[in-house]
Amino acid sequence: MTRTRHAIAAALLALAVAGGPLVAAPTPAAASPVLTAPAKAAALPKTVGYRIATAELHLWKASTGKAYARIIKKGSTIRHTGVREHGRLQIVLNKKVYWVTFKYTKKAQWVSRVKVGESVKGRTIYAYQVGDSDASKVAVVIGQFHGEEKAGVDTARALMADARTVEGISLWVIPTINPDGYAAGTRANARGVDLNRNWGYKWVKTAKGRYYSGPKAFSEPESKALKAFLADVDPRYVVGIHQPLYGVDSDGVKNTALQKRLINYLKLPSKAFTCRTGCRGTMTQWVNHTLDGAAITVEYGSSPSKRYVTVTARDGLVKALGGHY
Numbered sequence: 422m423t424r425t426r427h428a429i430a431a432a433l434l435a436l437a438v439a440g441g442p443l444v445a446a447p448t449p450a451a452a453s454p455v456l457t458a459p460a461k462a463a464a465l466p467k468t469v470g471y472r473i474a475t476a477e478l479h480l481w482k483a484s485t486g487k488a489y490a491r492i493i494k495k496g497s498t499i500r501h502t503g504v505r506e507h508g509r510l511q512i513v514l515n516k517k518v519y520w521v522t523f524k525y526t527k528k529a530q531w532v533s534r535v536k537v538g539e540s541v542k543g544r545t546i547y548a549y550q551v552g553d554s555d556a557s558k559v560a561v562v563i564g565q566f567h568g569e570e571k572a573g574v575d576t577a578r579a580l581m582a583d584a585r586t587v588e589g590i591s592l593w594v595i596p597t598i599n600p601d602g603y604a605a606g607t608r609a610n611a612r613g614v615d616l617n618r619n620w621g622y623k624w625v626k627t628a629k630g631r632y633y634s635g636p637k638a639f640s641e642p643e644s645k646a647l648k649a650f651l652a653d654v655d656p657r658y659v660v661g662i663h664q665p666l667y668g669v670d671s672d673g674v675k676n677t678a679l680q681k682r683l684i685n686y687l688k689l690p691s692k693a694f695t696c697r698t699g700c701r702g703t704m705t706q707w708v709n710h711t712l713d714g715a716a717i718t719v720e721y722g723s724s725p726s727k728r729y730v731t732v733t734a735r736d737g738l739v740k741a742l743g744g745h746y
């Protein structure tokens with residue numbers, strides 16, 4: 422029995438125990454596909470979710486190794502795991518019959534996503550749920566603001582590609598809020614605005630250039646979209662990843678315990694990032710002033726190792742944010 426089949430069998434067993442009678446039967450010819458792929462994703466990251474047309478079979482594995490399954494309502498998004506086959510199951514739960522077709526693709530994991538907004542050039546900005554969406558503690562990791570700082574995007578993708586289930590926190594991962602800058606390799610967005618100087622707290626208009634604030638606070642679709650998303654999910658913690666200053670920000674820290682955990686688990690020093698002359702209109706300032714939760718800046722070095730970015734930082738962030746595997 423393959424690992425896949427074993428997981429499904431175990432999940433069905435859990436269902437049978439928890440939910441009453443369970444019948445598995447061959448697929449009837451009339452059964453239509455109940456699974457449709459989402460709209461084509463932008464260049465990054467790869468499509469990871471599938472929308473279920475009738476009902477969702479939600480399979481997951483707890484840290485105890487036990488597999489579980491539950492039916493989620495029509496229209497929700499199934500997160501998929503590292504299974505490499507398609508299948509169809511008939512499930513009878515509380516006398517109701519469900520036909521569930523599922524499709525897994527390789528090397529993906531349990532993820533659902535929401536659209537945060539669009540960039541100046543129309544690229545979609547997504548947030549991916551890689552934790553427990555039912556958890557009361559909500560955390561957001563933003564992999565990138567500045568297009569040439571690419572390591573945080575790799576950490577975000579590593580979080581998304583991890584087949585282990587993050588438990589204990591609802592963890593939203595936004596690989597980049599600056600997909601235009603990412604594509605062009607530029608710090609700013611497509612209008613030359615620094616998306617970490619465009620926020621509406623202590624915003625000041627600055628001259629065009631490397632740290633251009635934009636013509637007014639929240640003038641840019643990317644910062645406006647992220648603002649709305651953050652206000653909506655009301656996170657306890659927000660981490661914004663940058664390069665290359667190498668440290669965890671100690672300037673204006675709202676939650677010192679979070680800062681200490683990040684220093685510890687990300688193996689970075691405490692360092693004051695004062696934007697040279699005092700920060701104006703940054704995301705962390707806005708969150709710390711406006712929302713209940715705490716935001717903090719993490720700066721990797723200029724060229725962190727692949728292992729650091731995709732393993733140490735991935736696992737370290739989960740732990741620092743209060744999650745576990």
Ligand SMILES: [Zn+2]
Pocket residue numbers: 566567570662663664
């Ligand atoms: Zn940056």
